[in-house]
Amino acid sequence: MGHRRSKGGGALSYYITTPIYYVNAEPHLGHAYTTIGADILARHMRQRGEDVFFLTGTDEFGEPVAKAAEEQGVSPRELADRNSERFRALMPKIDASIDFFIRTSDPGHGAKVQEVLQRVHDNGHTYEGTYEGYYCPRCADFKTPTELGPGNTCPIHEIVLELEMEQNWFFRLSAFQEQLEQLYEDDPTFVLPDFRRNEALAFIKGGLQDVSLTRPKLSWGVPAPWDPDQVIYVWFDALLNYYTALSYAREGEDLTDRFWPATLHVMAKDILKFHSVYWPALLLAAGLPLPKGLYVHGYLLMDDKKMSKSLGNVLDPFEVIERFGVDALRFYCFREVSFGQDGSISPAGFEQRYETELANDFGNLASRTLAMIERYRDGTIPAGEVDAALAGGDDGLGDLRVRVCELLDRAEISRGLEACWAAVRRLNRYVEERQPWVLAKGEERSSELDDVLYNLAEGLRVVTLLLAAYMPGTCDKLLAALGVDGRELADLGSRGGGAEVERIPALFPKLEAAE
Numbered sequence: 001m002g003h004r005r006s007k008g009g010g011a012l013s014y015y016i017t018t019p020i021y022y023v024n025a026e027p028h029l030g031h032a033y034t035t036i037g038a039d040i041l042a043r044h045m046r047q048r049g050e051d052v053f054f055l056t057g058t059d060e061f062g063e064p065v066a067k068a069a070e071e072q073g074v075s076p077r078e079l080a081d082r083n084s085e086r087f088r089a090l091m092p093k094i095d096a097s098i099d100f101f102i103r104t105s106d107p108g109h110g111a112k113v114q115e116v117l118q119r120v121h122d123n124g125h126t127y128e129g130t131y132e133g134y135y136c137p138r139c140a141d142f143k144t145p146t147e148l149g150p151g152n153t154c155p156i157h158e159i160v161l162e163l164e165m166e167q168n169w170f171f172r173l174s175a176f177q178e179q180l181e182q183l184y185e186d187d188p189t190f191v192l193p194d195f196r197r198n199e200a201l202a203f204i205k206g207g208l209q210d211v212s213l214t215r216p217k218l219s220w221g222v223p224a225p226w227d228p229d230q231v232i233y234v235w236f237d238a239l240l241n242y243y244t245a246l247s248y249a250r251e252g253e254d255l256t257d258r259f260w261p262a263t264l265h266v267m268a269k270d271i272l273k274f275h276s277v278y279w280p281a282l283l284l285a286a287g288l289p290l291p292k293g294l295y296v297h298g299y300l301l302m303d304d305k306k307m308s309k310s311l312g313n314v315l316d317p318f319e320v321i322e323r324f325g326v327d328a329l330r331f332y333c334f335r336e337v338s339f340g341q342d343g344s345i346s347p348a349g350f351e352q353r354y355e356t357e358l359a360n361d362f363g364n365l366a367s368r369t370l371a372m373i374e375r376y377r378d379g380t381i382p383a384g385e386v387d388a389a390l391a392g393g394d395d396g397l398g399d400l401r402v403r404v405c406e407l408l409d410r411a412e413i414s415r416g417l418e419a420c421w422a423a424v425r426r427l428n429r430y431v432e433e434r435q436p437w438v439l440a441k442g443e444e445r446s447s448e449l450d451d452v453l454y455n456l457a458e459g460l461r462v463v464t465l466l467l468a469a470y471m472p473g474t475c476d477k478l479l480a481a482l483g484v485d486g487r488e489l490a491d492l493g494s495r496g497g498g499a500e501v502e503r504i505p506a507l508f509p510k511l512e513a514a515e
């Protein structure tokens with residue numbers, strides 16, 4: 001079961017989002033990771049002919065940004081402009097095929113936030129009250145007693161929190177307890193993976209407290225329409241980006257009916273509570289349809305700690321791309337760390353996988369296949385019989401497409417990649433077993449050689465089409481060299497012989513020695 005749905009028989013609409021990133025610092029590999037993950041799914045669904053909209057952007061209001069700006073001696077607007085631009089510049093570098101980049105400082109966003117929250121207010125889900133409790137300015141989160149670390153600290157940022165008291169508007173989150181429990185019961189895949197669903201449900205069952213919806217004293221935010229002395233608490237303003245973007249992403253067009261509710265929100269576990277509890281409750285309060293699902297992945301770790309700007313142990317994605325290339329980055333993140341789990345990454349790990357898997361497994365399969373077709377058949381893929389021995393089993397090519405599609409329906413990105421890689425290795429073994437260079441020695445085994453070359457070219461075509469969502473640039477080059485025009489995943493098994501192939505330079509050249 002996945003999160004996909006049909007709108008009246010035509011193409012499925014597939015609306016996928018990443019979190020919008022705080023502009024209090026520059027992007028790091030953690031941000032690239034989520035965005036690449038979502039991009040893999042977006043690209044894959046486009047190859048399946050679905051109507052895709054892929055959104056990312058920046059979260060610009062609220063205390064985390066206002067504080068960082070103060071520390072740097074600039075206005076929040078200046079800091080937001082500067083860092084938002086860096087996030088935007090990251091997108092083409094990581095080959096993220098986004099359809100829109102939202103900034104919460106966009107006027108179109110603010111206006112829509114006000115409209116939705118006015119409805120929440122009019123529907124009677126707000127009241128005025130006094131908040132007293134511990135607030136982490138870096139998380140922009142009011143911590144419940146069970147969420148606090150020892151000595152009233154923030155367990156994520158490891159800082160001591162002040163007791164805050166302020167007058168603000170509350171959102172009646174507690175009133176949605178039953179509806180949320182029901183939602184989790186009715187739709188067991190609302191949050192994936194399962195263990196994250198259980199965490200979210202446990203949080204709900206622990207008893208929901210009302211939460212602040214607005215904050216006084218802050219000027220960097222969207223004013224509450226019914227009380228302009230207060231601004232909307234940044235998390236509610238931020239969550240609404242997923243909905244507001246559709247109303248103004250295309251000038252003169254409202255995409256809301258076409259794409260809302262969202263198919264999948266992708267994020268890491270740090271913001272599970274906001275997405276799995278506050279977000280559906282807010283939508284219910286506004287009378288809006290709920291997203292189909294969330295996928296909550298783990299952390300990229302460096303030296304066994306979460307890579308984060310506040311801990312300072314971050315890898316710069318721009319530098320990684322410079323050294324290894326964008327597709328190696330896209331591959332490595334999902335190969336080294338199983339999507340959904342936490343996992344460590346390191347420059348040494350990059351190098352190793354680059355050499356053993358990209359250069360030796362995939363690069364080598366591609367270059368030897370193209371070289372043999374050129375040498376033995378003048379560059380034309382011969383017609384041949386499909387080899388049943390390659391089709392079956394866990395690493396067989398026969399149902400590879402179906403297996404990868406099923407996995408990616410559940411956002412199992414690493415498992416989808418694993419399935420493709422097993423097929424790459426199987427094709428390399430096939431070359432060793434069938435030894436085309438021996439078959440090429442005399443005319444008498446010519447039709448056997450045709451079959452082997454045909455099966456190799458076909459296997460490589462299928463696996464490369466499936467890998468194209470993961471490593472778009474590399475796979476495009478290889479598919480062009482194999483004479484494949486389209487990128488659709490329908491009817492994968494139908495190509496005969498006859499296409500012309502071209503030899504190309506190594507897809508993954510030897511790395512320069514590190515400085």
Ligand code: ME8
Pocket residue numbers: 018019020021022023029030031033034059238239240241266267268269270271298299300301306307308
């Ligand atoms: O939380 N490993 O923004 P943010 C994996 N603005 N993913 C990581 C990561 C790591 N080490 N570090 C960051 C916010 N991420 C809010 C979101 S959404 C309505 C508002 C990724 O800049 C991951 O997706 O702190 C995580 O959830 C997100 O960046 C947090 O980004």
